[in-house]
Amino acid sequence: MLSSAFLPPLVGGALIGLSATLLLALLGRVAGVSGIVGNVVAAPKSSQGWQIGFIAGLVATGWLLLGQGNAVSAAVSPTTLVIAGLLVGFGTRMGSGCTSGHGVCGLSRFSRRSLVATCVFMVTAMLVVFASRHLVAGGAL
Amino acid sequence: MKFLIGLAAGALFGLGLVIAQMTDPSRIIGFLDLFGQWDPRLAFVMVGAIAVHAPFVLLLRRRGKPFLANTLRIAPESRIDGRLVLGAAIFGVGWGLGGYCPGPAVVAASRHSSAALLLLSMIAGMWLFDRVFDRRGKTSVNLIESVKVVPTTAKFCG
16 A cells, blocks of 8 residues: 555656656756756856756746745754765766766666666765764764 | 756756655655664655656667757766766765755755755865866876877786
């Protein structure tokens, strides 16, 4: 039995799959967020229209659908967020992809590289959460 | 036209992330926290996305080319190297620390200050890798040159 709690994730995931399909079917491009953002950051002048459009679409939906009042309880300090962001940016460039590029698009085409990358970032992220939640005294986070 | 396709794809992607509540880092951390109150929902997002996308990837590969462009720009299946593994591991540490991967960070940045802060430093991290550490361009040139130099180096090596 599928609990209703799992319906939004499944539907949301299906929309992400549809988005990736749209880009691949029409433009032959992979919907990897880190790659798209990375390319626009690395060479803004030579970045392509669809990449700018994709980022604009992401930003616009967030702005329209997420209320300002819907502030996320940041369990994480600003310093941690900055360090986390640096690692996410650096690591996704180095590993050529993130949750979308390797996790969704790569696994959808049964890429061994993406499978390895996805396993590695899932496991390291789980280890970091384990350490910060269960090893740090009192599990303060 | 390509801008509009990108815009539609980005909007769908963003809508999917918001519906799945993946813009909330506590959901991500809940998934990553296997030994706490594990929240498996992120796995369902992945399953939903792959279930929809994978059949189309198969069909498109059979077709050979996309509808409005000439080539499917799918990364070639190259070898699994240290760069891939180390990069994924570094990303994983950042993901576990902040609870944001790039997609949700971009979506939530305009509304949530934590996402905005993470996005800015993520861009800095990308820039840092490209400018300081990535010498792919130079390396590939060197590789091409080293192919010509192989006979000489081979003497030294062996």
